[in-house]
Amino acid sequence: STDAMQDKLSKARQKEVRGWVVEPAADGKMIATYYGLKDGAPYGVFAAEVVQGKVATTREIAADGSALSPLQRSMIKARQSVGSSKIETCGAPFNTVVIPPASDTAPVQVYLLTPQVKTGVFPAGKHFKITANPDGTFAARPFTNSCLNIGAPPLKAGEKPVGMFLTHVL
Secondary structure, three states: OHHHHHHHOOHHHHOOOOEEEEEEOHHHOEEEEEEEEEOOEEEEEEEEEEEOOEEEEEEEOOOOOOOOOHHHHHHHHHHHHHHOOOOOOOOOOOEEEEEOOOOOOOOEEEEEEOOOOEOOEEEOOOOEEEEEOOOOOEEEEEOOOOOOEEOOOOOOOOOOOOOOOOOOOO
C-alpha cells in the first residue's frame, strides 16, 4: 500500500503522512489508512484496500479529519502515545505494529520491533509488546533486555558456522 500511496498522492500530500494503521474489513480484506497530524489531532490522508496481498482500491482523503473512524482514532492514539515513550532502541527507530482492539474503548496492543539494518544480520532482541490504555497510559513488556543481532555475512569456503544461544524474558 505504501507504493500505491506514493504513486497516487502528490509530493505535498505525502509530506503530511505521519504514520498508518491497518484494520481488517469484510471478506478478508485489510484497509491501510495513512494519517497526518494537525495540532496533534489525526486526520486521514490516504486509504488502500488490500485483498490477498494486493492493493485493490485506493482513495485520497480530504484533510478535514472527518474520515477517521473511532477505531482508527484509538489505534492512532495508541501509536502516538507509545511513539512518544522513552524506550531505548538499538540505534534505529522501531518498526511499529498496531493490533486492532476488540472495541473503540479497549486497550490497544502495540508491538515495537527492532528493524533489520544490515543484510544478513537479524535483530533478535529489544522488541516490546505495549498495552496502550485509552487514558494514554501504557505498560511495556520486553521480549529481551538487550540488543542482540543474529547472523553474519555468508560463509566463505572452508569456514564453519558457530553456535550461539538466546534467552528471553517471556
